[in-house]
């Protein structure tokens with residue numbers, strides 16, 4: 001862990017604790033509804049489809065495709081300035097979840113919509129890591 005981590009750290013809620021605990025083990029967990037089978041992201045107290053409180057978790061494969069992205073070059077909150085330029089993206093997980101993330105370990109000129117990516121984790125505190133995505137090596141060339 002980096003004791004000097006300056007950026008905001010996610011706030012743990014009772015219903016998101018398990019998700020963040022997963023990230024710390026470098027697992028990407030998706031909340032599921034035991035009543036109607038819906039896959040839920042981000043974590044919630046109730047199923048947004050049927051309002052059931054009977055929720056569980058599955059581990060995502062961690063593979064996704066880039067749905068959209070932008071290269072952030074300026075005009076960010078000062079704590080994020082040292083990261084510039086960085087790639088903000090929305091990716092579609094194999095499980096049907098669309099999530100906001102960053103694309104890392106990739107030449108910015110090579111990022112494309114539809115590109116295959118896989119999850120990697122950046123440990124930021126004793127309680128959580130941030131899921132980010134990098135190109136799947138075999139599909140990059």
Ligand SMILES: [Zn+2]
Nearest residue numbers: 033036047050
């Ligand atoms: Zn449901």
